[in-house]
Amino acid sequence: MKTNNKPTWLGYLSALKNKGVEAEQLKLTGFDDFFLANDFAQSFLMHSIPFIYLLNYKSGLYINMSENFAGYNAECFLKNGINHTLEIYQQDHLRLFNEEIFPDRLQILENIAFEDHKNHIFSYQSMIKNRNGQHEHFLQRNCFISDEERNPVYSMGILIKINGFGPVIQTVERIDENRARENEVICKKVYYLNKEDQIFSKREKEVLLWMAEGLSSKMIADKLFVSEHTVINHRRSMQHKTNMPNAIALVGFAIKSGII
Template identity: 30%
Template sequence: MNEHLNSGQPSLKKILERYQQSKPGTSLEEYEFLLNRNPLLEKIFIGADCAVAIFDASQTNYLYISYKLEQLLGYSANVYHQGGLCFTLSKIHPDDVMSLLGILEKEISYIADLVPAQRLEYRSSYDYRIQKSNGNYIRVLQRNLVLNLDTADNMLHVLVVLTDITHLKKDHTKILHIINKQDTGFAYLYNLTDQRIIKDTFLSKREKEILKLLGKGYSSKEVADELFISIHTVETHRRNMLEKTNIKDTSCLVHFAILAGF
């Protein structure tokens, strides 16, 4: 396992224990079409460039690993099934371990504070660097969706979708973006300097409006006309969004925003 995970990281053991508070599910029939590696679904995942897994919180392990995930990182499904979450964490870039553990801890606490119905509406995304089987690191965006709860209404199974975004981001900042009906569109930002997570609205309402129109292919002038603001204001917001997200350019920003659910 990654030495950083054995060097007294205070939150790793706590995270594993908190996940394992969930009680194992009694039936996996609803996932049978996935567990049997449905050929059509596997082809769809590959075509959509989606690396998919189903995480079992009670076992801190994976019920399902898609072919695409095997292709993306180069590890067989058996490796994930045998090593579980600890194997995945052992492949995280050493400089990203602390921030990712902080994000996981924040996510678990956030979900625990929701009422059961809200937990099933929870979605999140965050990114990190992970090592492939050939030794190279790539940056992935991980999106999570709670699939079901255990008998005590704790998070049990989580759909995990990984996308390679190595070409999109410029630096190693971390953003935990959370979406649910009660608290939509805010983020936790990991500050690299003092190594702490700060809650932030991240993108303003106006910035999201502009981003949505840019995603539809609008030019700055068309955005300005649509929102009754000046082109200068649009360009200022574009620059601000690039600075906040540390994305290379506007086209990459739109792509990232769509993936992350902004």
């Protein structure tokens, strides 16, 4: 199902349904192993109960859903499937997942053997309208069972209620099937609900200009009459906004993008 265009989540679901994948032929295994290997989820068990789900991407129906997620009966999800999720998904968060987060997931999965998809946990934060009409924040952690063409067909995971948060962060972890080692974070990316939040401040651009001249944090601090710690924080903030791994990559990105 590879295309030249970047597929959205909803577009992918529609294409998968029309493709006629026999999802039932896939072996549904690893659900218990996924939860047992999910150390993050287990750390929450003393404080809150995670909600567990299993979603069939081909049919758009939930095979399993915990009771009382966001105040809803499991039947709401089991009967209405993904349509119910779309109704309660906060629209800005839905747009972000549909247009940016899920397409990135597909790109990551393309580079992983299909039988190993279930050993990669994807995490991100979202916002859902609960049964009382109020918005609640949830952390979702899930993995995929995919066909031989590396198309995700089942999504299984957990949802954990959390406090409010800033930018949406997606992480991808490789889990050890034997649970002999800690999960390995192989990818981390920041997303912004509002694009203006990604724009550099005036002071950040000043720091960036001096970075492009090859000045150290200490030298930039002297130029701007601020502390070295402040300069370092500005640099980290800019790397965070652009998902650049280091100062050299940040400057290169800024020049290429015409920011400086």
